[in-house]
Amino acid sequence: MATAIRRLLTAAVLLAAAAAAPARAGTLPPLVDVAWLEARLGDPALLILDVRGPLDGEDVVPFERAHIPGSVHTDYLKDGWRTTVEGVPFVLPPVDRLEVLLGDLGIDETRTVVVVPYGSTSTGFGTAARVYWTLRVLGHDAVTILDGGFLTWRADPARPVETGPSVPEPALFEAKPRLDWVVDTREVERALRDDAALLVDARPEDQYAGRTVKPGVQAAGHIPGALNLPESVFFVPGSGRLKPVRELAALVPGTVRGFAGPIITYCNTGHWAATLWFVMHELLGMEDVRLYDASMVGWAADPKRPVERAVPASG
Structure with missing residues (x-):
């Protein structure tokens, strides 16, 4: 009987997730496949944002050598997607600086953005997830991620590619921020206290437990009381x-799916945590999921803040 009830509850969660995720942006799902993109290639309302870079590993093919036609490239590590605030690196930059960044890439309210990771690693997907999260935080909901990234596009040699650098046409991006999705250290301290x-x-798990x-x-x-859910478990092994x-x-x-209050994801720098946010909030339709972008770099900067090393017993 208990097993049957668990199966029914699991089925209900899956149905709810399937129903909730697409609804967050109307008809645009948070994740699209190559067939979806191929059918819309050349649409002037579409902006294909390639985010490949060093985090994809040593074997990444440079953007200039091959990319999806019409793509615009952004350097996640250099273009200003993250910044240092009050001595803490890798956090969300001020809104006005992000407006300039997105405008320089050609993004405005008329464009649907398809974020394209390289597709080789989960960390590379984390870049796409962090960029996607940033766009959503700024109120740009017409954004999706290409499932499997550029490598999946390239898997069929019949699909076209272009070479050379990207030359985006600047636009005016005006943010409509939803900063309640961004959690700072004071909010984490308050959440622990209350x-x-x-x-x-x-x-x-080895970083969570403090072994590395x-x-x-x-x-x-x-952070005391945190549960461990490594982002790597969500990926097909050996891929992005x-x-x-x-x-x-x-x-x-x-315990996570059924939690009644806010869920805060974090990692070391808010990168892997963006993948957790994307999976839980966008794909599974869990409503109140937020991201602590300072993460452990910010939390552990003050030696007075508590840190746990024991791994809670499962079950």
Whole structure:
């Protein structure tokens, strides 16, 4: 009987996720396949934003050598998608600076943005997820991610590619910010004090447990009370391609899916955490999911803030 009830609850969660995710942006799903993009190639309302870079690994093909026709390239590490605020690196820049960045890339309210990761690693997908999250935080909801990225596009040699640099036509981007999706350190401290939110750590288990520490993070371990859900579990092994939505839903623990309050994702720099936010909020339709962009780099910058190293017992 208990098993049957669990199956019914799981089915209900999957149905709810399937219904909720597409509804967040009307008819535009948060993740599209190459057939969707191929059918719309050349549409002047479409802006294809290629975000490949060093985080995709050493074997990445440079944008200038091959990219989807009409693509615009942005350098995630150099163009200003993240900045340093009050000594904490990699956080969301001020809105006015992001308006300039997006306008320089040719993005305005008339354009539907397709974010294209390279497709080789989950960390590379994290770049696309962070860019996507930034656009949504700024109120630009006409945005989606190409499932499998450029490598999936390139898998069929019949699909066209272009060479050379991108030359975007500047536009005027006016933000309509929803900054409640962005969590700062003070809010995390308050959430811990009041037991008002559930923290979910997107890092590998060895970093969560404090056995290893990423350079730049000043303390080993995790924020007290946080659950560990490594972003890598959501991907087809050895790739930057997400597993099917039904499998993604099954990978999110019931304690997370059923939490009644805000869910805050974090990692080391707010990069992997963007993937968790994307999966839970956009694909699974979980409503109140927020991102702590300062993450462990920001949290551990003050040695007075608590850090746990023990791994909670499962079950």
